[in-house]
Amino acid sequence: MLNRDVSQDLKDHFAQDTTTIARCWRIYRKDGEVYAFTEADQELIVDDITHKPLNAGQMSAFESTSDTSPDNMEAEVLLDSSNIDAVDLQTGLFDGAKLEYFIVNYENLSQGKFKLTKGWLGEVEMEDDEKASVEFTSLMGALQQTKGRQFTYQCDVKELGDSRCGVDVEALAYSGEVSSFTGRDTFRDYTISGETEDYFRFGVVEWKTGYNAGLSMEVKSFAGEIPISYVDTDNNVFGVPGNETTDESLSGEITVSGSSGNDGTYTVASSEYQYAIGTITANGISADIYNMDRYSVTVQGDPFNLQDEDEDNDEIEEGDRIEINGTPDSDGDYECSGASYSDGKTIINSYDRIPLSRDMETTFIYVEENIPDNTADGHIVGNSEGRFEIFLPMPFPIQKGDRFKVYPGCDRYFGTCKDRFDNVVNFRGFPHIPGRDAVMKYPDAKG
Numbered sequence: 001m002l003n004r005d006v007s008q009d010l011k012d013h014f015a016q017d018t019t020t021i022a023r024c025w026r027i028y029r030k031d032g033e034v035y036a037f038t039e040a041d042q043e044l045i046v047d048d049i050t051h052k053p054l055n056a057g058q059m060s061a062f063e064s065t066s067d068t069s070p071d072n073m074e075a076e077v078l079l080d081s082s083n084i085d086a087v088d089l090q091t092g093l094f095d096g097a098k099l100e101y102f103i104v105n106y107e108n109l110s111q112g113k114f115k116l117t118k119g120w121l122g123e124v125e126m127e128d129d130e131k132a133s134v135e136f137t138s139l140m141g142a143l144q145q146t147k148g149r150q151f152t153y154q155c156d157v158k159e160l161g162d163s164r165c166g167v168d169v170e171a172l173a174y175s176g177e178v179s180s181f182t183g184r185d186t187f188r189d190y191t192i193s194g195e196t197e198d199y200f201r202f203g204v205v206e207w208k209t210g211y212n213a214g215l216s217m218e219v220k221s222f223a224g225e226i227p228i229s230y231v232d233t234d235n236n237v238f239g240v241p242g243n244e245t246t247d248e249s250l251s252g253e254i255t256v257s258g259s260s261g262n263d264g265t266y267t268v269a270s271s272e273y274q275y276a277i278g279t280i281t282a283n284g285i286s287a288d289i290y291n292m293d294r295y296s297v298t299v300q301g302d303p304f305n306l307q308d309e310d311e312d313n314d315e316i317e318e319g320d321r322i323e324i325n326g327t328p329d330s331d332g333d334y335e336c337s338g339a340s341y342s343d344g345k346t347i348i349n350s351y352d353r354i355p356l357s358r359d360m361e362t363t364f365i366y367v368e369e370n371i372p373d374n375t376a377d378g379h380i381v382g383n384s385e386g387r388f389e390i391f392l393p394m395p396f397p398i399q400k401g402d403r404f405k406v407y408p409g410c411d412r413y414f415g416t417c418k419d420r421f422d423n424v425v426n427f428r429g430f431p432h433i434p435g436r437d438a439v440m441k442y443p444d445a446k447g
Contacts, residue, residue: 010111020107024051027121028098035084040106046113090395091215097121154412155429160203161407166426169407174200175208178402179386182242184393187402192386198222199420202409205388209403211290211300211396219409221389225379228259230362233374238266238365240380254365259378266367273363277397278326280348282316282336287346290397292330295337296349297322304348306341314339322348328362329355 013019022040026049029035037054038044044051088094099121102113122135149156161169176189200222207213230239238256256262277289280297282304291298304315316322320336334352341347365380388406410416414431418424 006114007112009108010105010114013105013108013111014114020105021103022106023101023103023116024113025102026051026100027094028100029093030096031093033093038104038106042106044104044106044109046104046109090392091217094121151430151433153429153431153433155410155414155417155427156412157428160410164426164428165423167421167423173405173407175403175405176386178210178398178400178404180242180400181398182240184396184398186242186387186389187398188388189386198411199408200388200406202411203407204409205390205404205406207394207402207404210399210401212394212398212402215394217390217392217394219388219406220391223387225257225381227379228256228262228376230364231262231371231374231376233371236269236367236369236371238262238367238371238380239362239376240365241362254367255381256378257381259373260375261373262371262375262378264369266369266371269366269368271363271365278324278331281323281325282320282348285315289324292327292354294353296347297324297354299346299348301344302341302346304339304341304346306339306346316348322350324354 013021022038022044024036024038024040024044024046026037027035034049036046036049036051038051039054040051041053043053084094097120098118100118101116103116104113105111155165157165159165161167174192176192178187179190181187198221200219203219203222204216205219206216226240228238229241231237232239238254253265253267255265277292279286280289280299285303287299287301287303289297290300306314306316308314316336316339318336318338322334322336324330324332324334334350334354337349337351339346339348408420410421412429414424414427414429417427
């Protein structure tokens, strides 16, 4: 049970008709970072930790029972005002972080605190680039989790290459460079060859250069076909996401498969790659755009000198005209509603709505034959080697030339451990346990 040692002064304050109480919560990340917030409109120093007002967020109704049912709570946070970065949430830095939730008298902090609950952060759901919902699992919730080892068919090591596994993953890792990409969750390296389709599946890719340098993500699949995202029967054009192709793969013929009515072989006439994220120019300064939404544009660094304390030196401010170039559908002049710099990037907001291309990154393949059906489905059969798909999109765009290091994956089955890694001696599963059919088998005269 949580120790609710409450001072008598705080109890007396609770009994008054009018109280000055405020809820507070602290988050202890596994890397040692501590985040402390309060619903009060002023900073509160409790246990020598400064709790900042979270005016733009809200905590849902807190439910607690006297039995062993886990407490339930959810926090909704606007990321631009909480010092919690969306990138940190998306890349898992807050996964499993400890949370403390308590009440204080903000007019007299010496009365101590009333502890409501402790636990861990659970599922994080990004509603958009500025808002996230975070679930909470209390100490009681830990009683519902399986502890210790279980007799399972698959290996139960924490990750491939850990101390219980013993596989030298560094020796098996591959260092590569992005040859082409599709948004933030798919990319290719055409120099990879000879690996089986599932070699890197469930592995981890670590980014060494580019906007995502220092971040990592688990690999969902390795190798695959090129999906068709756009069809124009008037001009006989197939569109595929991003820069999924090379000049070599677009010479001669392409084969379409799995579509509603366009399956067959086509002769390539020409191809054109369009990348919607171009450049932004304001007051004579231009910068590459690497993110865009309906009312803002994000650039790397501080090209407009927003970190300078002298406001007269700011090169962009409310009312300035901004120009976007190099996109299929978003080019134009817009009025700036303000700009801010944080965590290595600058966000320029616009009063005007910025139209976005449906396909931000598309390669258009013009063919000589007539395309019969206008439905955008199916895929182009081609060289599928070196195509990585990751489980979650990276927070920043993947670019051609980005360098990465990818480690092989393991599906935890005995055959994979034996054939791929020659590591049976360290297999931590129980592959010879009789299956469900054997357990439920009815005895007969043959035994």
